Amino acid sequence: MAEQHPPNNLRHTSRFITDHTTTGLAIFHKNISETVPAQAIPTGDTLYLGYATNQFPTDLNNDLATYQHVLTSPPAFTIPGGTVLCLIDLAPASTSPLHRTLSLDYAVVIEGTVELKLDSNEVRTLQRGDIAIQRGTKHLWRNTSTTEWARVLFMLQESKPVEIAGRTLKEDLGV
Secondary structure, X not given: OOOOOOOOOOOOOEXXXXXXXXXXXEEEOOOOOOEOOEEEOOOOOEEEEEEEEOOOOOOOOOHHHHHHHXXXXXXXXXXXXXXXXXXXXXXXXXXXXXXXXXXXXXXXXXXXXXXEEEOOOOXXXXXXXXEEEEEOOOXXXXXXXXXXXXXXXXXXXXXXXXXXXXXEOOOEOOX
């Protein structure tokens, strides 16, 4: 039976995507909802896919179509050659699986306090506004509160696999 958590009382995030008129004036894009869709994940947490691209540097002439496609078929974590912007709301006392993605991740705590634990058992506690740069290491995230939700913003970019002493570290999603 799934663990019961208090309702997520964090403010729902809106996203505002800019675009251009046919004459080059900046406008807000009107065909993608400003409401970021929520996706439940197995840990009881919630993921919001804010934006995604499939190449770097990004081609701003067709990135909107890419994102609309990705919304119908979300990636596990990264997109080969692209970027992913997402928010994850961590339920009280929630702990992610120990995992490694082949990506460079920028993580910014937006609400709450979370722990970043590495497979070496080193731990850092991050509070609102703190940033972690996750460089292909095996890690987990834990919401330290037993009563309040936490929110972390992630920006992920695919990376080459890390090589240590001639050994290539592989992706491990911890499932």
